[in-house]
Amino acid sequence: MATQDVETTQIINEDVITRTLDEARAPDDARLERLLAKARSLAGLTVGQAAELMLVEEPERLEALFATAREIKQRIYGNRIVLFAPLYISNECVGNCLYCSFRRDNADLDRRTLDPTEIVRETRWLVEHGYKRLLLVFGDHPHNSVEHMIAAVEACYSVRVGEHEDGIRRVNVNAAPLSREGFEQLKPAGLGTFQAFQETYHRETYERMHPSGPKADYDWRLGVWDRCLPAGIDDVGLGVLYGLYDWRWDTLALLQHADHLMGRYRVGPHTISVPRLEPAFGSEFSTNSPWLVGDDDFKKIVAIIRMSVPYTGMILSTREQPAFRRELMELGFSQVSAGSKTSPGGYTEHNPDDAPQFEVGDHRDLDEVMLNLCEQGYLPSFCTACYRSGRTGEHFMELAKPGDIQTFCLPNALISFREYLLDYASPETVVEGERIIAQHLAQIDSDAIRRQTEEKLRRTEQGERDLYI
Numbered sequence: 001m002a003t004q005d006v007e008t009t010q011i012i013n014e015d016v017i018t019r020t021l022d023e024a025r026a027p028d029d030a031r032l033e034r035l036l037a038k039a040r041s042l043a044g045l046t047v048g049q050a051a052e053l054m055l056v057e058e059p060e061r062l063e064a065l066f067a068t069a070r071e072i073k074q075r076i077y078g079n080r081i082v083l084f085a086p087l088y089i090s091n092e093c094v095g096n097c098l099y100c101s102f103r104r105d106n107a108d109l110d111r112r113t114l115d116p117t118e119i120v121r122e123t124r125w126l127v128e129h130g131y132k133r134l135l136l137v138f139g140d141h142p143h144n145s146v147e148h149m150i151a152a153v154e155a156c157y158s159v160r161v162g163e164h165e166d167g168i169r170r171v172n173v174n175a176a177p178l179s180r181e182g183f184e185q186l187k188p189a190g191l192g193t194f195q196a197f198q199e200t201y202h203r204e205t206y207e208r209m210h211p212s213g214p215k216a217d218y219d220w221r222l223g224v225w226d227r228c229l230p231a232g233i234d235d236v237g238l239g240v241l242y243g244l245y246d247w248r249w250d251t252l253a254l255l256q257h258a259d260h261l262m263g264r265y266r267v268g269p270h271t272i273s274v275p276r277l278e279p280a281f282g283s284e285f286s287t288n289s290p291w292l293v294g295d296d297d298f299k300k301i302v303a304i305i306r307m308s309v310p311y312t313g314m315i316l317s318t319r320e321q322p323a324f325r326r327e328l329m330e331l332g333f334s335q336v337s338a339g340s341k342t343s344p345g346g347y348t349e350h351n352p353d354d355a356p357q358f359e360v361g362d363h364r365d366l367d368e369v370m371l372n373l374c375e376q377g378y379l380p381s382f383c384t385a386c387y388r389s390g391r392t393g394e395h396f397m398e399l400a401k402p403g404d405i406q407t408f409c410l411p412n413a414l415i416s417f418r419e420y421l422l423d424y425a426s427p428e429t430v431v432e433g434e435r436i437i438a439q440h441l442a443q444i445d446s447d448a449i450r451r452q453t454e455e456k457l458r459r460t461e462q463g464e465r466d467l468y469i
């Protein structure tokens with residue numbers, strides 16, 4: 001049993017996944033065209049249809065698949081890319097995940113949990129560099145109780161910087177699954193998305209990867225959203241750690257999990273993360289796994305998820321190298337982290353002895369990432385309007401599914417980006433950024449919304465902050 005009333009097999013059916021993969025055949029050209037047309041209609045794909053697309057190998061047919069993913073990403077998310085930074089609160093962990101440097105048996109790692117004063121210091125640094133959205137990362141440890149999570153979220157929101165009293169506007173959390181009561185306690189702190197990755201849905205592999213500690217309980221982890229959603233936290237973030245098991249199997253399971261949420265709660269995942277296994281200090285497995293995923297397969301994963309759940313935001317981390325991030329972004333990502341440090345205290349303390357959680361592939365700072373995004377035609381965004389206007393969960397899905405969320409997203413992206421240009425950007429980024437703003441303003445179809453946006457951009461220029469539609 002995953003929770004009191006949801007059987008594990010209602011969430012993931014391992015037999016169905018294995019059978020679907022066994023029975024899937026590569027689509028012929030006509031079938032491929034039908035599948036891609038269905039994806040283009042934004043109706044999503046079934047698990048079986050996704051399995052068929054996984055078998056497409058020929059460069060020309062693969063390019064048709066990628067082109068469809070790019071088109072869907074454009075239609076739903078346009079050129080907007082939302083930016084955030086992870087803030088590591090604690091590397092103390094009773095988990096023993098074989099692939100992670102935070103695992104309990106890694107005796108060479110210095111352990112610590114930031115207190116609220118240290119969290120405020122890190123947050124202040126991030127606000128002073130222009131960030132508006134954070135992802136708090138916690139190891140699984142009694143020091144990271146729900147009370148500490150609440151204190152951490154509140155510490156982040158408490159920071160005010162400069163004449164505009166700037167601060168963090170959305171705090172998401174990545175942590176071990178809580179009980180329903182824990183989620184109920186956490187909700188009033190005002191967090192955005194709660195993320196917990198299943199890592200691998202394949203039970204046997206999962207149990208091998210997580211030999212001890214609370215994370216060893218596959219069913220407890222799998223039932224996380226069946227406790228979280230009923231507790232009223234309705235922006236939930238799913239993920240697979242690619243490299244632990246067969247990517248085909250885990251991707252189908254991830255899609256089954258999304259189907260379960262949509263079927264039972266009418267709320268699909270708000271975001272999906274697709275971290276790839278990176279070398280981690282003190283983890284032999286992280287470099288030796290037989291299931292490491294190559295770049296070509298990774299692109300296929302991103303494209304197939306994009307087509308299968310078009311309404312779900314996808315998150316790309318700094319695990320990937322800049323050049324590859326560029327290629328991946330257009331296939332489906334709507335959020336990226338930038339300038340990340342993956343050790344507690346990493347932004348303000350610069351301690352060379354602190355081991356990061358894993359090796360980061362992109363070392364550019366936020367301003368450089370913003371500049372590069374503009375040069376590639378993207379519109380960087382710090383928008384946090386949906387969450388603060390109550391557009392979460394089912395309400396968000398109603399807007400996101402037909403792509404209507406664009407009505408709000410483009411204006412709000414422009415306004416939040418103008419704030420960044422006025423307050424934090426380098427002169428070079430200002431020039432490129434203003435070009436991008438002008439170009440995208442002209443793309444707002446509705447005269448009324450364009451005028452409203454222009455007015456809010458003007459008021460931002462005159463010193464008002466945090467305006468949105």
Ligand code: SAM
Pocket residue numbers: 095099100101102137138139140174175176177196197199215240241275276277278279280286319357358
């Ligand atoms: N304690 C939290 C939990 O129980 O989920 C998670 C914190 S962990 C620091 C955050 C995520 O990092 C994990 O869910 C995992 O997917 C990812 N991760 C761990 N080791 C990694 C590695 N070697 N390479 C890439 N990502 C890794």
